[in-house]
Amino acid sequence: MNSQFPVNPSFTKESLKKQFRLSEFLAEKIISSVAFLSIAIIFLIFIFVFKESLPLFSFGSDAKAKTEIQGTAKPESYGGTTTEELKPESYGSEPVSNADLKPETYGSDPVSTEDLKPETYGDVKAETPETTATETPEAVSENNEGADKTWSTFFTTEWVPVSENPRFGLIGLLIGTLKVTVIAMLIAGPLAILAALYTSCFASKRAKEIIKPIIEMLAAFPSVVIGFFALMVLATFFQSIFGYESRLNAFIGGVAMALAAIPIIYTISEDALSAVPKTFTEASLALGASKWQTAFFVTLPAATPGIFAALLLGVGRVFGETMIALMATGNAALLSSNPFESVRTFAATIGSEMAETVFGETHYSVLFFIGSLLFIFSFALNAVAEFYVKGKLIKKFQGK
Amino acid sequence: MKDIKIHVNDLSLYYGEKKALKEISMQIPANKVTALIGPSGCGKSTFLRCINRMNDLIPSVRITGEMLVEGIDIYDKNVDVVNIRKKIGMVFQKSNPFPKSIYENIAYGPKINGLKDKTQLDEIVEVSLRQAAIWDEVKDRLGDSALGLSGGQQQRLCIARTLAVSPDIILMDEPASALDPISTSKIEELVHQLKEQYTIIIVTHNMQQAARTSDHTAFFYMGELIEMGKTNTIFTKPLQKQTEDYITGRFG
Numbered sequence: 001m002n003s004q005f006p007v008n009p010s011f012t013k014e015s016l017k018k019q020f021r022l023s024e025f026l027a028e029k030i031i032s033s034v035a036f037l038s039i040a041i042i043f044l045i046f047i048f049v050f051k052e053s054l055p056l057f058s059f060g061s062d063a064k065a066k067t068e069i070q071g072t073a074k075p076e077s078y079g080g081t082t083t084e085e086l087k088p089e090s091y092g093s094e095p096v097s098n099a100d101l102k103p104e105t106y107g108s109d110p111v112s113t114e115d116l117k118p119e120t121y122g123d124v125k126a127e128t129p130e131t132t133a134t135e136t137p138e139a140v141s142e143n144n145e146g147a148d149k150t151w152s153t154f155f156t157t158e159w160v161p162v163s164e165n166p167r168f169g170l171i172g173l174l175i176g177t178l179k180v181t182v183i184a185m186l187i188a189g190p191l192a193i194l195a196a197l198y199t200s201c202f203a204s205k206r207a208k209e210i211i212k213p214i215i216e217m218l219a220a221f222p223s224v225v226i227g228f229f230a231l232m233v234l235a236t237f238f239q240s241i242f243g244y245e246s247r248l249n250a251f252i253g254g255v256a257m258a259l260a261a262i263p264i265i266y267t268i269s270e271d272a273l274s275a276v277p278k279t280f281t282e283a284s285l286a287l288g289a290s291k292w293q294t295a296f297f298v299t300l301p302a303a304t305p306g307i308f309a310a311l312l313l314g315v316g317r318v319f320g321e322t323m324i325a326l327m328a329t330g331n332a333a334l335l336s337s338n339p340f341e342s343v344r345t346f347a348a349t350i351g352s353e354m355a356e357t358v359f360g361e362t363h364y365s366v367l368f369f370i371g372s373l374l375f376i377f378s379f380a381l382n383a384v385a386e387f388y389v390k391g392k393l394i395k396k397f398q399g400k
Numbered sequence: 401m402k403d404i405k406i407h408v409n410d411l412s413l414y415y416g417e418k419k420a421l422k423e424i425s426m427q428i429p430a431n432k433v434t435a436l437i438g439p440s441g442c443g444k445s446t447f448l449r450c451i452n453r454m455n456d457l458i459p460s461v462r463i464t465g466e467m468l469v470e471g472i473d474i475y476d477k478n479v480d481v482v483n484i485r486k487k488i489g490m491v492f493q494k495s496n497p498f499p500k501s502i503y504e505n506i507a508y509g510p511k512i513n514g515l516k517d518k519t520q521l522d523e524i525v526e527v528s529l530r531q532a533a534i535w536d537e538v539k540d541r542l543g544d545s546a547l548g549l550s551g552g553q554q555q556r557l558c559i560a561r562t563l564a565v566s567p568d569i570i571l572m573d574e575p576a577s578a579l580d581p582i583s584t585s586k587i588e589e590l591v592h593q594l595k596e597q598y599t600i601i602i603v604t605h606n607m608q609q610a611a612r613t614s615d616h617t618a619f620f621y622m623g624e625l626i627e628m629g630k631t632n633t634i635f636t637k638p639l640q641k642q643t644e645d646y647i648t649g650r651f652g
Contacts, residue, residue, distance in 0.1 A: 205459075279496035283558070286452060287509040287565055288486030297512065302499050 046375050053369035055362070056151070159333035159344065161353065161363045168366045170373075172333040176250065176343030177319065180329060183254025183339055184261055184318040189311055191258070192265035193300075196307075200273035201281075201295040212270065219263035227327030230256030235328065244340035246330055251339045253329035257321050261314040268313060272306020273299055304393050312385050316378050322347040346370050405430035405569065405599045406451065411465035413446060413455065420446050422623045423465070428616075433591060433600045435614035435631065437607065439646065443623040444603050445493075448571050451601065452488035453481050469569070486513070489562035493574040495554035497546035497561070502538050505546045505557060509565035524564050532560035533590055552583025559590065570594065572602040576609065588613050607647060611635050619643045 156169035195215065199208045234255055235247045244251075276299050284294040300307075325331075330342025331352065350367050357364040406428040413421040421443045428434050436444040446455065453474060455461045467474050474484050497505050506525040515521060525542070529535040534556040538549070546557055555575055562570060572591070576584040591600055591613050604610050610617055611631060618628040619642070627634065627643045638644045 277496070279492065279494060280498055282454065282457070283492065283496045283498065283561075284508070285457070286454060286485055286490035286492075287512070287561065288482055288484075289509075289512045290482050293512045297508065298498055 046372065049368050049371040049375065051368075053365045053367075053372055055360070055365045056369055157333075157335045159349070161366065162356075166363065168363075169333070170370070172335045173344055173346050173349055173370070175335055176329070176333060177345040177347075179250045179339065179343055180253045180257060180325065180345055181315060181318045183251055184257035185311070185315060187255060188258035188261040188265055188314055188318075192262045192310070192314070193269050193307060195262075196266050196269035196273055197295055197300060200270055201299055202291065212267075215266050216263050218259065219267070221260075223260055223321060223323040224327070226256050226259050227324040229259075230324065230328035242340065246332075246340070246342045248328055248330035248342060249340045250329060250343040253325055253343065253345075254339075256324045256328045257318045260321060260324060261317050264317055265310045265314040268310035269303070269307045272303040272310065275306065276302045305390060308385065308390055308393055312382060315381065319378060319381075320347050320374055321345075322351040326351050346374055403430050404428065405470065407466070407468040407471075409466040409468070411447075411450065411463065411467055413443075413450060413464075414462040415458070416460045420623050421450070424625045426618060426625055426628050428599065428601060430599050431595055431597070432615040433595050433602060433613055434616045434618065435610035436601065436603045436618050436620060437605075437610050437646070438620035438626075440605075442620040444618075444620045445573055447620065448573055448601060448603050449490075451569070451571055452485050452490055454485075454490065456481060486565055487567050488569045488571065489565060489567035490571040491555070491558050491562055491573065491575045493577055495551060495558050495578070497549070497554050497557050499545065499547055501543050502546050502549070502557065503542040505561050506564045509561060513565065528560040528564040529557075531563050531594070532556045533586060533593075534560060550583075552579045552586065555579060555583070555587060556590065559587075563594075567598065569599045569601065572600065574603050574605060577605060584609070607635075607649075619646065621646070 153167045154170045156167055157172045158167045158169040159172050160167045199211050203211060230252055231248070235252050238252060238255070239247050280298050280302055281294050284298040289297070325345040325348035329345060329348060331344045331348055332342035333344040334341050350370055353363070354367055357367060404427045408424055408426045411421060411424045412419060424447060436448060438444045449455045450463065450467060455463065463475060469488070472479065498508060500508070503525055506528050507521050510521060510524050515524075526535060529538065534553060537553060546554065549557060559575070576587045579587065588609065591602065594600060602613065614631045616628065617631045617634040619626045619634065621642055627638060627640045634643065635647060638647065
């Protein structure tokens with residue numbers, strides 16, 4: 001038997017020669033390319049989204065003006081030639097018929113209810129085509145500086161994308177998004193972390209085996225189901241408690257999004273808390289600390305980095321959540337600090353308006369620009385968290 | 401004659417069905433160092449953890465018999481385990497400072513006992529660190545993370561942390577097993593100083609350490625207490641054959 005196998009040659013140059021292992025080489029390359037592929041895909045997505053918003057950055061160029069005119073020339077935009085007199089700023093000086101008035105102006109004059117709906121005023125205007133041909137060149141000339149004008153409207157508060165004088169005020173949307181995010185995180189953060197603390201430090205093994213999968217199952221709920229639940233049940237329930245005016249508002253949206261964020265925060269916090277070495281808890285208990293003191297003053301601070309990562313993921317989820325925002329927040333871009341007012345979020349704006357925009361139009365570009373903003377925000381949030389806040393938190397809770 | 405701190409009467413401990421400690425009966429004198437020796441797995445660490453009820457953390461453990469500390473059975477239903485552990489501190493085999501600053505590590509114990517006064521805390525921190533002979537090494541960096549200290553310093557920090565809650569009894573579970581000889585000798589010196597004020601029970605694998613540091617020695621084997629007596633007696637003329645074999649290195 002032994003003679004069939006070559007005797008192991010001791011340290012010759014031959015036996016120590018570098019070997020090429022094909023299968024290992026291939027496996028390594030495939031795994032690394034998969035990793036890089038995901039990075040590449042993220043970049044490609046961002047580049048595509050950003051590319052679609054690129055017309056916004058061609059300040060004062062002719063190309064911009066053309067797309068504007070093309071847009072207005074489409075049959076969908078009944079106004080056809082844009083009428084500058086329709087600006088709300090101008091109606092004070094000239095007597096205008098009720099039909100011409102924008103919904104923003106109905107406060108001053110008695111207007112029929114159809115006029116109040118933003119979606120329908122185009123039809124109303126079509127019945128009374130008062131626009132004069134002489135004004136067309138003026139409109140075009142103004143559109144020549146379309147990009148600059150669009151940019152200047154970004155920092156206003158009104159979101160009126162479909163209009164003769166479109167205003168893309170992102171401030172209202174930003175405030176709305178932040179409002180919902182803050183409300184959702186205020187609810188989801190403490191609940192999820194406390195639940196995680198309970199399961200990792202106090203619950204018996206059996207209770208943990210039951211609770212953990214159930215909370216994690218919440219993550220498998222489609223957001224449209226959560227949105228529906230918020231729309232039909234939560235909205236009515238909370239309205240009967242707090243008695244606020246608008247049924248769908250930032251608070252309801254926040255509560256519903258908290259439901260979506262809780263399982264994410266819970267799962268990752270729980271893992272972080274369970275990963276805290278048992279020696280820490282033993283040391284604390286041996287000093288005469290109670291279970292609660294140990295959990296709050298030793299386990300929780302030791303798991304800070306993991307819990308922080310969990311909260312970040314939760315923020316990311318809420319920030320980009322579209323379906324729940326669409327269904328439960330009321331979708332009115334109001335600027336107010338009241339949490340019980342309707343809000344419109346970035347993601348919901350894209351979700352609801354993308355299907356109705358004209359390809360290549362300013363509105364279309366703006367929506368893609370919002371998409372890029374969402375990406376940039378979450379990227380910046382993660383970067384700041386990773387490089388700045390995390391280090392500080394660790395320093396605070398765990399010493400230098 | 402000498403006063404006895406802990407009376408152990410017929411203490412048995414079961415891990416599920418397995419009997420890990422078999423009817424241990426012993427008396428541990430006050431303000432003395434008692435060493436527990438024996439081969440690995442003989443139950444000496446388990447016994448040590450019985451004294452401050454750390455075995456409560458393991459769900460399958462069942463204990464019978466009596467453990468009287470100053471006449472009070474600590475396994476009595478009316479005894480609060482948290483209060484026991486405040487009086488009976490423990491230093492673990494592997495140094496386990498909290499991932500906090502050096503100051504916070506020491507101040508943790510007094511703080512959870514409700515002490516908030518900053519000057520008092522500062523004082524306790526300094527006294528504890530001085531007692532553990534580490535003050536001079538860390539006094540300039542109390543705000544730094546305790547995890548940045550060396551292994552020996554970490555272990556002395558853990559001792560200081562235990563002292564900060566002013567216990568009566570200190571249990572040490574192989575406190576120097578992972579340390580270099582210099583750190584080990586520092587710890588042993590420390591043990592020698594601390595016995596003035598505390599009753600110390602120390603588990604060790606190191607025969608010389610037991611001989612050097614302890615006044616009394618108990619030899620455990622297979623969950624049984626084979627022999628206990630003055631360290632001098634145990635190491636020079638043990639009564640039991642097993643003890644002699646173990647000490648002279650014939651097994652274990």
